[in-house]
Amino acid sequence: MISAGEALELVIQAARPGALRLVPLAEACGLCLAEDVSADRDYPPFARATMDGFAVRLADAGRSVAVVGEIPAGCVFGGDLGHGRCLEISTGAVCPPAAEAVVPKEHVARHADRVLLPAKIEMGQNIAPQGSECRQGRRVLAAGDVVTPLAVAVLASFGVLSIRVVPRPSVGIITTGAELIPPGRQPSPGKIRDANGPMLLALASAMQLERPVHLAAADRLETIVATLQRMADRDLVLLSGGVSVGAHDMVPRALTEYGAEIVFHKVKQKPGKPLLLARKDRQLLFGLPGNPLACHLGFQRYVAAAIRGMTGQTAAAAPFYGELAQAAGSKGERTHFVPARAEYAPALRTAWRLDVLPTVSSADIFNSCRANCYVEVPPGNDGLAAGQTAAFTWFIPSTTS
Amino acid sequence: MISAGEALELVIQAARPGALRLVPLAEACGLCLAEDVSADRDYPPFARATMDGFAVRLADAGRSVAVVGEIPAGCVFGGDLGHGRCLEISTGAVCPPAAEAVVPKEHVARHADRVLLPAKIEMGQNIAPQGSECRQGRRVLAAGDVVTPLAVAVLASFGVLSIRVVPRPSVGIITTGAELIPPGRQPSPGKIRDANGPMLLALASAMQLERPVHLAAADRLETIVATLQRMADRDLVLLSGGVSVGAHDMVPRALTEYGAEIVFHKVKQKPGKPLLLARKDRQLLFGLPGNPLACHLGFQRYVAAAIRGMTGQTAAAAPFYGELAQAAGSKGERTHFVPARAEYAPALRTAWRLDVLPTVSSADIFNSCRANCYVEVPPGNDGLAAGQTAAFTWFIPSTTS
Numbered sequence: 001m002i003s004a005g006e007a008l009e010l011v012i013q014a015a016r017p018g019a020l021r022l023v024p025l026a027e028a029c030g031l032c033l034a035e036d037v038s039a040d041r042d043y044p045p046f047a048r049a050t051m052d053g054f055a056v057r058l059a060d061a062g063r064s065v066a067v068v069g070e071i072p073a074g075c076v077f078g079g080d081l082g083h084g085r086c087l088e089i090s091t092g093a094v095c096p097p098a099a100e101a102v103v104p105k106e107h108v109a110r111h112a113d114r115v116l117l118p119a120k121i122e123m124g125q126n127i128a129p130q131g132s133e134c135r136q137g138r139r140v141l142a143a144g145d146v147v148t149p150l151a152v153a154v155l156a157s158f159g160v161l162s163i164r165v166v167p168r169p170s171v172g173i174i175t176t177g178a179e180l181i182p183p184g185r186q187p188s189p190g191k192i193r194d195a196n197g198p199m200l201l202a203l204a205s206a207m208q209l210e211r212p213v214h215l216a217a218a219d220r221l222e223t224i225v226a227t228l229q230r231m232a233d234r235d236l237v238l239l240s241g242g243v244s245v246g247a248h249d250m251v252p253r254a255l256t257e258y259g260a261e262i263v264f265h266k267v268k269q270k271p272g273k274p275l276l277l278a279r280k281d282r283q284l285l286f287g288l289p290g291n292p293l294a295c296h297l298g299f300q301r302y303v304a305a306a307i308r309g310m311t312g313q314t315a316a317a318a319p320f321y322g323e324l325a326q327a328a329g330s331k332g333e334r335t336h337f338v339p340a341r342a343e344y345a346p347a348l349r350t351a352w353r354l355d356v357l358p359t360v361s362s363a364d365i366f367n368s369c370r371a372n373c374y375v376e377v378p379p380g381n382d383g384l385a386a387g388q389t390a391a392f393t394w395f396i397p398s399t400t401s
Numbered sequence: 402m403i404s405a406g407e408a409l410e411l412v413i414q415a416a417r418p419g420a421l422r423l424v425p426l427a428e429a430c431g432l433c434l435a436e437d438v439s440a441d442r443d444y445p446p447f448a449r450a451t452m453d454g455f456a457v458r459l460a461d462a463g464r465s466v467a468v469v470g471e472i473p474a475g476c477v478f479g480g481d482l483g484h485g486r487c488l489e490i491s492t493g494a495v496c497p498p499a500a501e502a503v504v505p506k507e508h509v510a511r512h513a514d515r516v517l518l519p520a521k522i523e524m525g526q527n528i529a530p531q532g533s534e535c536r537q538g539r540r541v542l543a544a545g546d547v548v549t550p551l552a553v554a555v556l557a558s559f560g561v562l563s564i565r566v567v568p569r570p571s572v573g574i575i576t577t578g579a580e581l582i583p584p585g586r587q588p589s590p591g592k593i594r595d596a597n598g599p600m601l602l603a604l605a606s607a608m609q610l611e612r613p614v615h616l617a618a619a620d621r622l623e624t625i626v627a628t629l630q631r632m633a634d635r636d637l638v639l640l641s642g643g644v645s646v647g648a649h650d651m652v653p654r655a656l657t658e659y660g661a662e663i664v665f666h667k668v669k670q671k672p673g674k675p676l677l678l679a680r681k682d683r684q685l686l687f688g689l690p691g692n693p694l695a696c697h698l699g700f701q702r703y704v705a706a707a708i709r710g711m712t713g714q715t716a717a718a719a720p721f722y723g724e725l726a727q728a729a730g731s732k733g734e735r736t737h738f739v740p741a742r743a744e745y746a747p748a749l750r751t752a753w754r755l756d757v758l759p760t761v762s763s764a765d766i767f768n769s770c771r772a773n774c775y776v777e778v779p780p781g782n783d784g785l786a787a788g789q790t791a792a793f794t795w796f797i798p799s800t801t802s
Contacts, residue, residue, distance in 0.1 A: 025599060029603040030607070030798065046591065048764075052645060072579055075579070076590045090647050091647060093591070128764070133762060140767050140770065148796065150600065150693075150694075150697055150766050150769060150796075151770045152767050153600035153697070158594075183562060188477050190474075190476055190477045193557055193559075195554035195557045198556075201427060246453035248474065249453075278639050287748065296551055298555070320745065320747075344719060346751070350747070351752040358407075361534060364535075366541050369541065369554075369634060390636040395550075395551075397550075
């Protein structure tokens with residue numbers, strides 16, 4: 001059985017970006033650029049007034065000058081700005097070549113069509129020279145950068161209407177388990193409602209995965225294989241349940257039958273020991289445990305890393321470190337991942353306070369549903385004491401901001 | 402002119418949750434619950450086997466017992482579990498009342514239809530008793546809790562198909578500015594492409610605002626008023642540009658004409674001094690500056706707070722604290738918000754390293770587009786030196802995870 005660290009490493013190695021795609025700018029936000037972006041022209045493209053005021057020549061400082069015209073934003077002044085003259089100008093408008101400064105409105109005294117300029121005017125004051133923010137041809141964004149709203153503003157400025165990005169993977173979800181019924185039905189004895197299907201759909205939606213679909217499959221080999229075949233066009237397939245070693249655990253066999261290669265099966269971790277990763281050509285398939293908390297951890301730690309890798313981002317979420325408000329136990333050779341609530345506490349040495357939310361079992365989502373992270377407790381029987389520093393990783397989607 | 406802190410306080414006071422809404426579970430993730438949620442029955446609803454193995458009685462420890470049947474998950478065993486007998490049982494299946502423990506498969510030696518049990522079996526071993534994870538009627542989620550994927554799993558378990566939440570506001574975006582052309586056109590002299598429209602749409606999409614729409618309005622009073630009227634059904638209206646005091650700055654007058662009450666206009670901050678907040682009945686309207694960086698700050702600091710408040714969440718993003726890698730200057734009575742890149746650095750006392758990305762002007766999105774936060778530099782002429790601790794707030798959407 002491999003360690004939780006080795007399993008994550010194998011996921012990261014298996015997760016490769018899919019085919020690049022040209023998308024409209026409006027759909028690019030949050031995705032990784034697959035190409036560099038350079039400025040199409042100088043920015044500003046002309047000497048720009050940065051205040052509402054008067055475009056003047058320095059030699060006229062302290063003098064009364066004639067207002068000979070007005071330059072609103074978007075317009076170009078065709079005439080001449082001779083000595084003894086000035087032009088009323090708006091923020092964002094083009095400064096005529098002869099203008100040496102823009103004097104703000106509130107710094108002049110105006111009488112009819114003349115203004116008295118202040119005695120001291122600085123060269124270039126309130127004028128952003130052409131190219132001063134960005135030179136034509138400069139590489140402003142690089143392949144691999146995530147498109148943020150500010151990057152969208154940059155791309156729109158450059159006239160980029162569509163851009164090559166690494167798309168998000170498409171996803172299929174298959175839940176197995178003879179004890180499961182859909183959430184809308186009343187459970188008969190021995191049955192429980194399916195929690196993993198809705199949870200995995202919510203996670204897929206939060207990560208904006210493409211074409212999410214959820215099918216329930218009975219615990220029969222041929223049904224699971226047929227369901228896998230229906231999802232052959234998905235980049236990522238998440239199965240829940242049936243991944244252990246019992247007589248009814250059909251997922252490992254179904255994956256082999258389907259033609260997938262098992263990358264690993266079983267991880268020294270709690271919850272979620274029976275985790276499985278398989279691949280078929282470019283498709284990645286996860287066998288997640290049926291217990292909802294174990295299924296959740298499997299997504300948060302491994303599937304999320306795969307998705308990040310498939311979208312061209314750094315796959316491993318770097319751990320944070322916090323101070324445990326309560327002890328977190330461990331036992332044996334498995335890494336324990338304990339749901340916890342991390343709160344920012346700048347006064348602490350680590351800056352994060354970790355409230356452990358102990359659970360009764362791998363099915364216990366009731367005592368953990370206020371958690372926002374997993375605390376990692378190393379293998380061994382020592383555990384971590386209250387006050388000790390522990391590594392933790394955030395849940396997706398973030399609930400801290 | 403009010404301070405940046407006072408302006409934020411006024412935004413928070415004005416932002417009130419809208420009408421509650423019953424939504425399908427699949428749409429609830431990320432929203433605030435408007436009602437408490439209690440367990441519909443005990444969880445587990447029956448004594449549940451937590452391992453694949455054999456349901457046994459303690460008195461049979463160390464003995465060879467007959468396997469008299471099998472209980473797969475989802476089924477209930479009707480017969481009796483007498484002494485000298487055991488039942489093969491799957492993870493998740495119902496333990497019969499007489500079963501006192503589940504002995505894992507790997508701990509027994511099986512010969513045909515008999516198994517040899519280990520000498521030591523603990524009472525209740527590998528059985529989750531009915532109600533041990535959650536008692537019927539227990540309040541598991543409370544009004545005000547954000548619906549996370551784990552909460553979706555809880556709600557699905559309880560058979561909740563739709564739930565009352567605080568919905569996200571609907572939004573309309575109006576860009577003004579005679580110098581602006583759509584990003585798809587080639588600018589003639591004096592013109593630039595509109596960056597704020599696409600950026601505000603990207604931010605609206607990242608915050609999943611409802612029914613986003615963007616209209617460009619000429620800098621004429623009646624056009625802006627008419628465009629505001631077309632957006633009368635939106636909870637939130639964002640205008641960019643035309644909010645200063647120049648002759649062509651029509652937004653404050655247009656808002657008054659439209660019937661909105663100006664809550665504040667102008668804030669002691671850089672960038673984005675001309676910021677404006679208005680309201681009409683339940684509608685909030687922001688006049689954001691036309692310079693893209695100032696517009697971005699206006700959204701990040703004020704509009705995002707309004708959206709959080711309108712969705713029932715804590716409106717103010719609590720500041721983080723980081724160590725400046727470079728100095729960050731300030732001048733005069735305004736709070737300076739400087740774009741920066743925060744990187745987690747557990748070795749630092751504050752745990753965050755802040756790389757300041759100085760900008761040339763409020764229009765400079767080119768030197769700041771790798772930023773993920775704003776560093777707050779207090780008013781005065783001292784600024785902050787490299788190595789000093791500074792408060793910062795994260796951009797939305799987060800790019801750290």
